Amino acid sequence: MQIFDLATADLDFIAEVEARSHQNVKNCYQCGNCTAGCPYNFAYDYSVSQIMRLIQTGQKEAVLKSRSLWLCGSCQSCTTRCPNNIDVATIMDVCRHMAREQGYATERNVKLFSDAFLHSVEKHGRAYELGLMTEYMTRSGRVFTDVDLAPTVLMRGKLPFKPHPIQGREQVTRIFERFRKGGINE
Amino acid sequence: MNKIAYYPGCSGQGTSEEYDRSSRAICKALGIDLVDIPDWSCCGSTPAHTVNHVLSAALSARNLALVEGMGLDTVTTPCPSCLTNLRTAAHKMENPEFRAKVNALLDVPCTKTIEAQSVLQILTENVDMTLIKSRVVKPLTGIKIACYYGCIMNRPPELMRFDHHENPMAMDNIMTALGAEVVPYPLKVECCGASFGIARGDIVARLSGKLLDAGRRLGADAFVTACPLCQMNLDMRQGQINDALHENFKIPVFYYTQLLGYALGLDRADLGFEKLCVDPRLALGRIKQPAQAS
Numbered sequence: 001m002q003i004f005d006l007a008t009a010d011l012d013f014i015a016e017v018e019a020r021s022h023q024n025v026k027n028c029y030q031c032g033n034c035t036a037g038c039p040y041n042f043a044y045d046y047s048v049s050q051i052m053r054l055i056q057t058g059q060k061e062a063v064l065k066s067r068s069l070w071l072c073g074s075c076q077s078c079t080t081r082c083p084n085n086i087d088v089a090t091i092m093d094v095c096r097h098m099a100r101e102q103g104y105a106t107e108r109n110v111k112l113f114s115d116a117f118l119h120s121v122e123k124h125g126r127a128y129e130l131g132l133m134t135e136y137m138t139r140s141g142r143v144f145t146d147v148d149l150a151p152t153v154l155m156r157g158k159l160p161f162k163p164h165p166i167q168g169r170e171q172v173t174r175i176f177e178r179f180r181k182g183g184i185n186e
Numbered sequence: 187m188n189k190i191a192y193y194p195g196c197s198g199q200g201t202s203e204e205y206d207r208s209s210r211a212i213c214k215a216l217g218i219d220l221v222d223i224p225d226w227s228c229c230g231s232t233p234a235h236t237v238n239h240v241l242s243a244a245l246s247a248r249n250l251a252l253v254e255g256m257g258l259d260t261v262t263t264p265c266p267s268c269l270t271n272l273r274t275a276a277h278k279m280e281n282p283e284f285r286a287k288v289n290a291l292l293d294v295p296c297t298k299t300i301e302a303q304s305v306l307q308i309l310t311e312n313v314d315m316t317l318i319k320s321r322v323v324k325p326l327t328g329i330k331i332a333c334y335y336g337c338i339m340n341r342p343p344e345l346m347r348f349d350h351h352e353n354p355m356a357m358d359n360i361m362t363a364l365g366a367e368v369v370p371y372p373l374k375v376e377c378c379g380a381s382f383g384i385a386r387g388d389i390v391a392r393l394s395g396k397l398l399d400a401g402r403r404l405g406a407d408a409f410v411t412a413c414p415l416c417q418m419n420l421d422m423r424q425g426q427i428n429d430a431l432h433e434n435f436k437i438p439v440f441y442y443t444q445l446l447g448y449a450l451g452l453d454r455a456d457l458g459f460e461k462l463c464v465d466p467r468l469a470l471g472r473i474k475q476p477a478q479a480s
């Protein structure tokens with residue numbers, strides 16, 4: 001059993017998670033329903049109800065360093081089944097935002113994939129699957145990712161070789177630029 | 187019926203092109219008037235909402251503003267991931283403060299509340315099942331199907347407000363109406379591993395493997411799905427799953443729109459069976475020919 005010294009509770013952290021998620025983490029009574037339904041639990045370091053407990057006790061480091069945040073599939077099972085109507089999936093999301101902002105990335109390849117996806121959108125206005133795979137493979141050093149699928153996918157014409165540029169792609173680029181300037185926390 | 191704006195989503199132009207094509211074809215056949223959103227952009231999918239909620243909403247809201255510009259108030263998409271993003275953005279922007287933050291990122295502000303619904307919802311709620319039944323020319327008699335909805339088509343229920351969040355029936359009802367035998371599939375809303383196929387293939391193998399295994403135990407000849415990511419994990423990655431789990435699954439995974447189109451006798455070219463990775467003939471061959479060919 002892990003014992004928390006409440007003197008180490010980071011109260012600002014608790015307040016920030018609550019403000020950014022619009023949820024009241026005190027409502028969690030640790031029934032474990034969220035964990036019971038979480039399909040990713042086998043891969044987590046802390047189960048989702050443990051993450052809730054860590055937030056309640058202000059254990060910022062443990063939460064932001066956890067791999068679970070990056071492995072959550074946003075499947076909404078926890079949110080749907082929480083008897084206290086806590087939007088747990090949004091809390092996981094918000095903690096991941098904070099982990100990102102503060103430079104934690106305990107599942108590096110998950111982060112790299114998200115980054116590659118968003119770069120593609122920023123550049124082309126739409127996700128260009130072949131391009132984002134190339135960026136992901138270059139940055140992760142995993143050049144053999146999915147090469148076994150190449151014949152199947154190419155034969156079936158599932159991956160266009162060129163992006164579909166849209167007229168409004170600069171508008172999309174500007175969304176990202178304004179976002180980076182804006183310092184928006186939500 | 188009134189015109190509905192149509193948002194295909196990025197995968198509809200690549201890995202799930204057959205879903206886009208067959209969705210359009212069945213809507214046309216059943217009298218649903220889809221109008222493409224001119225110059226639509228990506229909704230940001232999962233990566234955007236894991237980075238920031240305002241950024242995510244803005245990427246969706248650019249498209250909602252385009253719908254507003256078309257003079258329409260409803261948009262439909264085949265993809266549950268796009269749907270979640272569009273719906274979440276529309277819902278959160280009911281709060282004027284949030285809307286202002288989103289509009290500050292956009293060139294053209296989004297001022298109205300646009301309703302986003304899946305093509306499955308539009309079909310279920312606007313097309314009479316007796317009409318579908320009456321139009322069936324090739325009944326799916328003889329085939330056993332597991333209907334897999336994926337995790338976010340119906341969840342969370344307060345947001346999605348469609349069908350049942352633990353036991354959805356929309357696809358079950360359509361497949362039954364087409365004459366197929368639907369198996370009582372218990373993992374309808376379990377997650378397939380979502381977009382972790384690339385970064386953590388081991389997770390997808392485990393979660394999607396469990397889904398395929400349950401279908402096989404129930405004797406399903408095929409799956410139907412309504413989600414490009416689910417379809418890709420179960421179908422395109424079935425070989426990888428077999429390698430990882432030392433299995434030998436060989437179960438075709440259709441989009442429900444493909445089988446619906448097939449039963450309605452639509453042009454094969456609109457259904458895109460040739461895009462599927464696991465050979466669909468394994469399942470289509472089960473369909474009994476009508477006793478008397480007309």
Ligand code: SF4
Binds near residue numbers: 033
């Ligand atoms: S289901 Fe809700 S109340 Fe129960 S442990 Fe999870 S967050 Fe807490």
Ligand code: SF4
Binds near residue numbers: 034040048075077088
């Ligand atoms: S949303 Fe995340 S934490 Fe919640 S059940 Fe799904 S995978 Fe687990």
